[in-house]
Amino acid sequence: MNFHDWMRSALYDPVHGYYCRTDWARQGRTGDYRTAPETSPLFGATFARFFRLLFGELRSPKRWTICEVGAGNGDFAFDVLSTLQNCYPLVSDATRWVIDEVSPHTRARVSARLAPFDDRIEFQSLIELQEPFTAGIILSNELIDAFPVHRVACRSGELRELCVGLKNDSFVWTECDLNPAVGDYCRRFGSQLVEGQIIEVNLEAEEFISRAATSLKEGFVITIDYGAAREDLLNARHRYEGTLRAFRNHQPVDDVLSHPGEQDLTTTVDWTQIREAGERVGLKTIRHERLDQFLLNEGLLEQLQTCTSELPESEALRLRTSAREMIMPHGLAASFQVLIQQKTA
Numbered sequence: 001m002n003f004h005d006w007m008r009s010a011l012y013d014p015v016h017g018y019y020c021r022t023d024w025a026r027q028g029r030t031g032d033y034r035t036a037p038e039t040s041p042l043f044g045a046t047f048a049r050f051f052r053l054l055f056g057e058l059r060s061p062k063r064w065t066i067c068e069v070g071a072g073n074g075d076f077a078f079d080v081l082s083t084l085q086n087c088y089p090l091v092s093d094a095t096r097w098v099i100d101e102v103s104p105h106t107r108a109r110v111s112a113r114l115a116p117f118d119d120r121i122e123f124q125s126l127i128e129l130q131e132p133f134t135a136g137i138i139l140s141n142e143l144i145d146a147f148p149v150h151r152v153a154c155r156s157g158e159l160r161e162l163c164v165g166l167k168n169d170s171f172v173w174t175e176c177d178l179n180p181a182v183g184d185y186c187r188r189f190g191s192q193l194v195e196g197q198i199i200e201v202n203l204e205a206e207e208f209i210s211r212a213a214t215s216l217k218e219g220f221v222i223t224i225d226y227g228a229a230r231e232d233l234l235n236a237r238h239r240y241e242g243t244l245r246a247f248r249n250h251q252p253v254d255d256v257l258s259h260p261g262e263q264d265l266t267t268t269v270d271w272t273q274i275r276e277a278g279e280r281v282g283l284k285t286i287r288h289e290r291l292d293q294f295l296l297n298e299g300l301l302e303q304l305q306t307c308t309s310e311l312p313e314s315e316a317l318r319l320r321t322s323a324r325e326m327i328m329p330h331g332l333a334a335s336f337q338v339l340i341q342q343k344t345a
Contacts, residue, residue, distance in 0.1 A: 010265060223341075
């Protein structure tokens, strides 16, 4: 089995997949990782301020759609919708929030979290979308890094695909012929790997960007994730064995093939690939920067001041503490980037 198919089963099998299991705490202190929306409500509140500006750039339509692909616990949607309702009622009244989420269990949890806004919440897959959204935003946060990938290694000057086999009831690495689509991708950007070097090829990332572009007549595709430029991914020595890694209980796991369905699997996003994929389908990159800098530029500190002025001191202190993770040089947001691509009618 090629690693792409193995990773897809480990993460997305309807019963035993990591993101579909109902008996596993994935996020938060008791889980395997943290996300920015659950760390601080200022994350969603600051994006709401930014969405207000994009709403104006789209000429303040009577109706627009914000589509969140992969909604987590629903924290981001809740914080954005709450801020729009409290601070920007004109934008709030025009907003329909669509959630594309693969897990039925997660959909139920998100639905409960967003109950105060159930008149504007809709669950819909972009794959099944019949007509593109007239105007709006398609947003993903820590989504592309969890797409199944192919792994390619250089062996005696030739590219080989890393696959997964069984030995003594344990999963082990094997090698197989290169998938034709993976070979085409490597030839497209002229990959020259050194002996023994390993890279990941995320073909589903390109498919997602294409699908997002065709799902919008006019608007913005916003991608939040951790990544690097293709040149850095290929040439940085600490990445010569690729960027695939596993996490459990907030700790890295040495054997990524162990305990499938019980640990998170992730790879670093190739931002060059995402930008090029967007250009091929009519998306223009208008902004690409570190997440912490983006949040500062879009008024996180002003939002903090607004929120804390109405809170008891104990709650204000908690909010200030959470804000530090969003803006400090070594905080959570410093490891992520924001890419904004625009589609014009």
